[in-house]
Amino acid sequence: MTNPFKFAEIILPLALPGTFTYEISPVDVPYLKVGQRVSVPFGSNKLYTGIVHSLHNQKPELYKTKMIDTILDTEPLVTKIQIKFWEWMANYYLCSLGDVYRNAFPTALKWESETFVKFIGTIEQIQEHLAEEEWMVVNAINQKGILSVSEIAKIVERKSAIPVIKSLWEKGIIHLDEVLKEKYTPKVERFVRVNPELKSNEKLFNESLHKLKNATKQRETILQLIVEEAQSSKPIKISQFLKKYGGTHSMINSMEEKGLVQIYDLEISRIEEVKNDIIDSEELNLEQYKAQKLIEEYFEESKTVLLHGVTSSGKTEIYIKLIEQKIEEDKTTLFLLPEISITSQMVQRIRKHFGDKVGIYHSKFNQNERVELWNNTLNDEYKIVIGARSALFLPFQNLGLVIVDEEHESAYKQSDTKPFFHARDMALVLGSMFQANIILGSATPSLESYHNAQIGKYGYVQLTKRFTDVELPKIELIDLKRSIRNKEMVGDVSRTLEEAIRDTFKEGKQVLIFQNRRGFAPVVECMSCGHSPYCPNCDVPLTFHKFSNRLKCHYCGHSQGRPTKCSNCQSLELTTKGIGTEQIEIQLQSLFPDKKIARMDVDAMRKKHAYEKTIEAFEQQEIDILVGTQMVAKGLDFSNIGLVGVIRADSLLNFPDFRAHEKAFQLLTQVAGRAGRRKEQGKVLIQTFNPDHEVLQNVTRYDYEKTAKDILYERKSFLYPPYLRLVQLTFRHAKVEKVDKVSTEFVRLLKPMFDEKHLLGPIEPSIGRIRNLYIRQVLIKIPEGASAAKVKEWIQKSIESLHTIQAFRSVRIEIDVDPS
């Protein structure tokens, strides 16, 4: 029985609601399956790669359907669960299915549409009068035979070649040919082997060796190669061989010319092999064992578990035990980590345990590597997939367990591209679609998860002891007001901190200094009028980058040289204000001139491998003090840190963000956890102007419960999550009047549905203009007990009705469900 369906709903990578109906050609009918990729014509002359969403027989009446161009796969690349998952996300985050598809599916599999141009006849047959540009194109096509639109665009040196092509087409000289080109190219690497003939023929071999009597290095190399081949049956990579024994590529090449060796290419897996041998899992201590048993009990009840364990309490070992169990059940585990932790020791440990059963997926991987991971996951080749939030979108077959480590991390929320999803929340959704067990792990759980545990929605499992039995570092606050009064400050470093650093060096230990970047970026300021240069496109002062001696905007990328005089009063006396990590680094260097100091922030890490190099140097103790931002707080596990210093905690507390206190506690606790992880108790010094601040006091006592209780009380009284859900709308337009008008109108439309406590705005955010677009924001608090779906429907209806007004359409409206 052949497939009886004549129409297919196709998901296209567009920000348009729903799917698109296409006709299936009778030839294709028996082969088309849900989840396959197809290329379809769209609009006047575009081809898109879409995914088959469903098949049916209802001929649409309102429009004419087009025919599916090509079926790109013999088997589906997208599973039915994935399609269901995408739809769930689109619905929850108020974006189109196409938005999800675009984000969830590897770019290299969404084939590029390229228009190719060919002659109809020959160049000699052209009789029409042609313009100069047209002749250029015609000659180029004559030479190459076929050209793509983008290539023609280069020849005519214009943004678009369409007018020229169109005119040639109208004159009947060329025809257009839509061709799809797949971008995926497997990675090949160069390998070397001893010429097999030499190996079997001793005489020949000796002759060859004799010929090399003047080439010592080559003689040596061939012998090394023979040894290497004897030791292992694996192919020998040229790059690795040269690294091990020395020598150059040209040397290998000349050896190939002499017939001594053969060079050959092999298609290799882009996913790095695991080098280390597999290590058995460690025995759990009593506390861990009890925790594991408790987790299993909750899993029996199909409950999500919140695993709350202080740093170094050994969560990883528990994860490993749980993964092992899932492997026995022949089920896959998805292990989510915040992006920054992907290169961490955690991943190494998991890989050491599970070897090549592990797939790793994160944003540093290129498109080709992602395709490989996609295919391997589809073929159920991994038992564990470790990845950042994007790993949620892999085509899992039989998911049995989802682990979200560091579940409180805000990096789990996607905030740059649609859909603005939270990976922790979506992990719960995906997990439930597979009826998989879910475990959320953290040393400082998010208040959402903690609240869910308190009300019994999640199982709650705690680990209170450090695995290694080392006591948690001692945290002390330094009162900056008093230090200033007593004239004990050198720049931003108090004498107490300075002395502690000296003591740490005496013990042969390293120091980690943390400086929160936000709010402390250095700016140029005029000493006579106080004016600072602003970004021409955004409402922010430009930040000063000492090493390039330039001013940059972090929002739009604008960059200019450091001015020599004030643009406001022409004064020549300019100074730099604010304490960035750069400043701290300089100050520390002058305090400790003979010590090696390194900096770790976004700017310093821009160079390739800078991050890895810095970490390695610090591990090797080539660096005495590491100064850094958020980056140093996360995912790093150094053994020799004696002291952690926080330059100023206040900036963390004073954010205009309802999560400021929660984040401050999490971050400071996390930074503190970097001290003294192995043998001895470490020390933490936090400089602040508010040593009496409740949150800071709680940090010194490691009192998570108290902090959570305080903050939850505030959240309840001021109507914030976890007691209710938020939806934030952002309006953008080049004209202030328009954003103002549209945003106020939006609020007016929604007003009947809410009281003033639940509908806030429109407000001008602290940065009121970015990239020349003015911004307004509206915050909706979905009342407790109200249907979130209903509220979202109202929001969408209101936007729709705003869009019926011509003049309002150009205002971009962005919806962020559960903003962070």
Add this chain to the structure above:
DNA sequence: AGCACGCCGACT
């Protein structure tokens, strides 16, 4: 979201 079409300013 793209993309084409269409109507007004600054330039060869």
Add this chain to the structure above:
DNA sequence: GTCGGCGTGCTC
């Protein structure tokens, strides 16, 4: 006189 600015409308 054209090029190209972006406002507007449409896409199965």
